[in-house]
Amino acid sequence: MGKVFLVASGKGGVGKTTVCSNVAAALSERYRVLVLDADLDLSNLDLAFGLRNRHVYDLQDLFYRNCSFEDAAVPVPGHPNLTAVFAPLRREVPSETLLRFVKQLVECKRKEYDFIFIDCPAGLGQAIEILADPRYRILMVTTPDRTAVSDGERTADVLFSRGCNKIRLVVNRVRPSLIKKNHAPDIDDIIDTTALQLIGLIPEDVGVIRAGNTDTLVCDLPKSRSKKAFANIALRLTGADVALDKFN
Ligand SMILES: Nc1ncnc2c1ncn2[C@@H]1O[C@H](COP(=O)(O)OP(=O)(O)OP(=O)(O)O)[C@@H](O)[C@H]1O
């Protein structure tokens, strides 16, 4: 049975789609990985994979049954073991119906993939309501800002109360110079506030911005500050004991 990860956050724009796409790509070097976009109204997983308007079918077509899973499951170029099912750009089916369909799809495909990632919208909306399942793992993404950390903590609390206790914390856009000057919370403070186990730190990186705007993944850039951080999170998800990244 493949492991299922919801990629969630309290606050929006903290890097869920970035983490989801890049960690999935890193894992796909050795495992079969499926990524599903559950951010049904403001989806951009297709942009992260450089595939906006370059695929024909999406989740909604699959739901309507006018295409097969093979039609809707888009191979990510350059990553032979990585497949994505994107959300529609114009949703016609109620989000609740499509989210329940995402859950069915996960259950139906768990045997065929080693890892399934679900890119969620921010906060405690319908997606978390429907997709939260004690059998699934959660990657809770935050930036080192007090508002994002506080919202992440509250989202994690709700998930815990629903029996989802396999939650790991990803702190994205870390800027050590700000932490040194006490202009941003220290990583230990973030861990204490959220009471979550840390699985990775990702530095603020112009490479992420560049990749996101040029149809590229960070792992496909020749060089980038955050490349190793994504790869290390992928390794930790497989159970490998990898020391935490240190960057200045
Ligand atoms: N480590 C990083 N360094 C620099 N920029 C980053 C980093 N991580 C993410 N970003 C930028 O932050 C922006 C938001 O990222 P992303 O879309 O992944 O967030 P999100 O949590 O999925 O947002 P939403 O809540 O809208 O779904 C993007 O422009 C992305 O390039």
Ligand SMILES: [Mg+2]
């Ligand atoms: Mg997103």
